Amino acid sequence: MSTEIELPPGDQSLLLVDDDKAFLTRLERAMQKRGFSVRSADTVADGLAAVEADPPAYAVVDLRLEDGNGLDIVSALHSRRPDARAVVLTGYGNIATAVTAVKLGAVDYLSKPADADDVINALLATGEAPPAPPDNPMSADRVRWEHIQRVYELCERNVSETARRLNMHRRTLQRILAKRAPR
Incomplete structure (x- = not known):
């Protein structure tokens, strides 16, 4: 069940980086339906090239990719576009990598599997109020x-x-x- 979320005015460019092709395709479609202009990559090298060519306003990056660490993309994005909002996704969550991700410029750190609404809430959170708990969390x-x-x-x-x-x-x-x- 998706909720209507209004994107703030301005640049709606979004870079998705994940080596799980099925997840990447689903998330790409969901984010396009919600108004983002989406580019995707499935390797660290492709993600870094996309950041170098045209740094997006938003990014959703998997922590562990086949050719390296997604935090390299977050770091490159933050240095090229400090106002960009990045979220790190991972199935290997721990406090140390979450802290590192935030220090490198990520605004949030989500465990997989995360749905599109969770990702959007993390990308657009202002920090004024804590995010609402998920409607139907995994058992x-x-x-x-x-x-x-x-x-x-x-x-x-x-x-x-x-x-x-x-x-x-x-x-x-x-x-x-x-x-x-x-x-």
Whole structure:
């Protein structure tokens, strides 16, 4: 359920950088429908080139990309256009990287999966009032499942290695992986 959000007048250019093509495409369409002029990139190199060519007013950048760290893009954007508003997305949230992202110029730091409304609220937040809590947050079971899936993918779908890193018995992990995602 999307809410109508009115964009402030002025430059509505938005750069999206994420190596998850399906997520990038969905977010790109959603942001265009909400009035942004969207460019997208799926690597750090392409993101840096886009910032160098024409620094956008807004950016949404994934923290970990196949060819490097999305914070390099945030830093480049902040140095080229200090008034730009950037949001960092990540499935690997921790306090240290959140602090680093803000120091480099990000205005917010969101955990994946984030929907378009969450992203827009973070991009347009003025800091006068705390953002409203999400209308339908993920369940704790879903958050756990997402984390396990991400570690599994990072371990190149190796069940034994994933189980070792998660400090979990291999058979327990196999049962979890065989089930459907919780809601």
